[in-house]
Amino acid sequence: MKRHFDDIQLGSIELFCLAAEEGSFTAAALSAGVTPAAVSRSISRLEERLGTRLFMRTTRSIRLTESGRAYFEQCRQALTQLVEAEREVMGKQLEPAGELRISIPTTYGHHRILPLLPRFRERHPGVRIDVHLSNRNIDFVGEGYDLAIRVRAQPDSTLNARHLEDARLVVIAAPEYLARAGTPTSLDDLAGHDCIQYELPSSGRRISWLFTDNGKEREILATGNYCCSDDVLGGVTLARHGAGLFQTYRFIVEKELEEGSLVEVLPEFGGRSRPFTLLYPHGRHVPLRLRAFIDFLMECTQEWKV
Structure with missing residues (x-):
């Protein structure tokens, strides 16, 4: 293989990445043990x-x-791969290590992923975790994320996708609301109830409620006097305090349903779900810490299905 870089050029690339990460030639110089003038040159x-x-x-x-940003992202990945290849050859990275940046929807983060992270770090204490809780789509390259979890992820040739789970949906209400407004017994009854709506932050579209009716799938655009956006938990809180009916994921409200502070409505029309998908960049070396985290999550999804 023909040599493409000399030692000076490789060193310049390392200093460039340091300066990009630190946002300063002076800080990069301090980190590298050279002068700011050397970084600038x-x-x-x-x-x-x-x-x-x-x-x-x-x-x-x-x-x-x-x-510069496009070059930095490619150089950072290349240098990371070189470091990890060296560690593996030298036998020094028998355990995952380094920072893992992940982006998770707020609700899924609070109820599924965040409770698992201490257990993951017990297994792999060398991994530091930077969690971004948001419902917006992220730029993997531009923002430097290793992994994201999304609902109804669209096909993307630049990303690998692993199915995590089909999260079951349930319609809920507080007992005091049902005592006041009555309990619906058919899908047509929803038209006479206050149905709390949820608006997708990415599109501003209000999502339909999903049901199974005589073996057929149905979607209903429910109506009511309340609408939440960005955070599904807002709809759950409104329902808990008697504002109306709300369709959400069962895993969010399992405790309240067991305690009786919330009641499942129209269970005979249930059974529908929405998929959650794990995404990470395609066509790049997968660091050991990322492989370990993916394997860990896939293991946990089996526990959720029990």
Whole structure:
């Protein structure tokens, strides 16, 4: 294989990544044990080699250009792979280590994933976990995430997808609401009830309620005087306090249903679910810490199905 980089060029790439991560030539210099002038010269050599500006510079700050950010993401992944390959060969990374950045929807995070993280770190104490709880779609490359979990994930050739579970849906209400408004016994009865709606933050669309009716799947766009967006737990809280009916995931309200503070409504029309999918970038080396976390989650989904 023909040599493409010399030692100086590889060192310049490392200093460039340090400067991008630290947001400062001075901080990168301190981290690398060199002078700020040496960092500046290294990055200037890279820019000359590439024929493009990597940073926008002012007297007080530096900021990656569009080309610089794209180059940084590729270089960071390449350097990470080199480090991990060296550790594996030397037998030093027998255990997963390093930072794992994950993005999870708020509800799924609170009720499914966050409670599991201490158990994962008991197995792999060398892994640090940075959790992003949000219902928005993230940019894996631009934001540096290793893994995301999403509902109804769309096909994407740049991402690997692993099915986690089909989360069962249930319609709930507080006993005091049912005492006041009556208990619906058919899907047509929903038209006479206050049905709390949920609006998707990505599209502003209000989602339909899903049912099974005589073996056929039905979708109903329920109506009412309340609508929540961004956080499904808002609808659960409203239902708990007697605002109306709400369709949500059973795993969120299992405790309340057992205690009787919430009641399942129209169970004979239930059985529908929505899929949760684990996503991570395709076509790149999968770090040991990410492989370990994926295996751990897949193991946990088997426990949920018991």
